[in-house]
Amino acid sequence: MKTLGPLIAEHPFFKNLEKSYLELIVGCASNVRFDAGQFIFRQGEEANQFYIVRQGKVAIEICPPGQNPITLETISDGEILGWSWVIPPYHWQFDAQAVELTRAIALDGKCLRNKCQEDHSFGYEILNRLVAVIGKGLEAARIQLLDVYGNQSKR
Amino acid sequence: MDVANPMVPETRRVKRVIRETHDTLTLCVEPGDDEAERSFAPGQFNMLYAFGVGEVPISISGDPGKPRLWHHTIRDVGTVSHALTQLKAGDTLGARGPFGSAWPVTASRGSDIVIMAGGIGLAPLRPAIYAILAERDQYGEIVVLYGARTQKDLLFSKEFESWRGKYGVQVRVTIDSAGPYWKGNVGVVTTLLPRVRFDPAHTVAMICGPEVMMRFSVIELKNHGIDEKNIHITMERNMKCALGFCGHCQLGPTFICKDGPVFSFDRIKPFFGIREI
Numbered sequence: 001m002k003t004l005g006p007l008i009a010e011h012p013f014f015k016n017l018e019k020s021y022l023e024l025i026v027g028c029a030s031n032v033r034f035d036a037g038q039f040i041f042r043q044g045e046e047a048n049q050f051y052i053v054r055q056g057k058v059a060i061e062i063c064p065p066g067q068n069p070i071t072l073e074t075i076s077d078g079e080i081l082g083w084s085w086v087i088p089p090y091h092w093q094f095d096a097q098a099v100e101l102t103r104a105i106a107l108d109g110k111c112l113r114n115k116c117q118e119d120h121s122f123g124y125e126i127l128n129r130l131v132a133v134i135g136k137g138l139e140a141a142r143i144q145l146l147d148v149y150g151n152q153s154k155r
Numbered sequence: 156m157d158v159a160n161p162m163v164p165e166t167r168r169v170k171r172v173i174r175e176t177h178d179t180l181t182l183c184v185e186p187g188d189d190e191a192e193r194s195f196a197p198g199q200f201n202m203l204y205a206f207g208v209g210e211v212p213i214s215i216s217g218d219p220g221k222p223r224l225w226h227h228t229i230r231d232v233g234t235v236s237h238a239l240t241q242l243k244a245g246d247t248l249g250a251r252g253p254f255g256s257a258w259p260v261t262a263s264r265g266s267d268i269v270i271m272a273g274g275i276g277l278a279p280l281r282p283a284i285y286a287i288l289a290e291r292d293q294y295g296e297i298v299v300l301y302g303a304r305t306q307k308d309l310l311f312s313k314e315f316e317s318w319r320g321k322y323g324v325q326v327r328v329t330i331d332s333a334g335p336y337w338k339g340n341v342g343v344v345t346t347l348l349p350r351v352r353f354d355p356a357h358t359v360a361m362i363c364g365p366e367v368m369m370r371f372s373v374i375e376l377k378n379h380g381i382d383e384k385n386i387h388i389t390m391e392r393n394m395k396c397a398l399g400f401c402g403h404c405q406l407g408p409t410f411i412c413k414d415g416p417v418f419s420f421d422r423i424k425p426f427f428g429i430r431e432i
Contacts, residue, residue, distance in 0.1 A: 059333075069334075076340070076350055078350075139371075140346055143343045143367070144332075148274070149273060149302070149303055149308065149364075
């Protein structure tokens with residue numbers, strides 16, 4: 001069985017990261033699993049972790065009062081779950097619920113953001129990577145807002 | 156279609172109507188008593204005439220290996236499409252065609268295939284999928300990525316299992332908006348691309364959907380290393396004559412009806428996404 005070190009080093013999110021930084025990240029990492037239906041985090045809770053989904057599917061949801069929850073997006077194998085751990089006040093903005101059995105690597109966000117504060121080079125490396133994830137999410141959300149498959153798109 | 160006068164529609168009869176979704180159905184039409192069977196290539200369209208209402212271009216969505224029965228998948232969004240969706244088995248309609256260019260199915264033998272469809276855009280791609288699956292061993296990986304608005308808007312979903320199980324197609328589906336009972340993917344169709352296997356250097360991509368969706372799909376396919384000459388899209392404009400005479404569907408120097416609707420991206424790129432045209 002692979003240890004977390006190679007798994008993290010091979011992940012695109014950490015590509016080309018210095019060895020000392022990788023070691024630090026591995027020290028903040030642990031294997032976790034969530035059963036289908038299990039909440040990984042809930043809106044308003046403190047955001048002190050983030051996750052690399054190794055296998056499975058996670059729904060990012062919001063639940064309007066008195067209504068069924070709405071799934072905004074799903075996160076699957078190899079993708080990064082969560083960025084609120086790096087944005088004050090460090091609270092989750094949405095719920096995350098495992099749609100199916102999900103295995104992931106959990107990273108201690110509190111430890112990493114302290115390290116980012118202490119070592120700005122490390123902080124730049126992490127934020128640089130995270131901005132790409134946030135940018136992709138923002139772009140996808142904007143396209144979803146367009147409702148491109150609505151009635152204006154006739155064929 | 157009268158070959159001597161391609162502006163004159165032939166009479167065709169609706170053999171069967173397949174209800175696909177809440178606002179979309181497929182008309183299966185066969186030649187009228189005096190009309191000939193006419194073959195078509197994947198990606199081509201017909202001009203369908205609802206008598207007394209009007210004529211619209213509708214892609215052929217059926218199997219090119221069974222050309223006697225033309226399948227046309229129609230969404231009820233306008234006056235003519237509404238009239239067409241009211242037809243029942245045994246009713247007649249006018250048809251001219253098939254017109255236009257085709258997906259590069261045979262030219263793509265030996266390659267991996269990535270098909271990206273959005274909404275009703277899966278309909279013009281389905282003949283290409285049928286043609287590819289008819290000679291499955293001629294192709295490498297086959298990927299079908301399909302995005303729709305909601306679960307109830309998904310087309311042809313009964314066929315996905317057969318494509319997966321019988322032919323080893325990597326079918327991934329996503330929707331923009333989901334309720335609590337949907338266990339599949341949610342998000343835009345481009346997010347599915349990193350989740351499938353293909354060799355970008357030897358891949359041909361075919362995209363059909365709303366133009367905005369195709370724009371972002373092209374960007375993502377190029378980001379994944381697919382050369383733009385291997386990316387093919389189908390364009391839609393206001394097609395009227397379908398013969399390149401009237402000019403309604405002109406896009407830059409091309410006529411969508413005659414030169415398209417299927418284009419390789421490198422050809423249409425200079426005119427793609429320009430808001431003035």
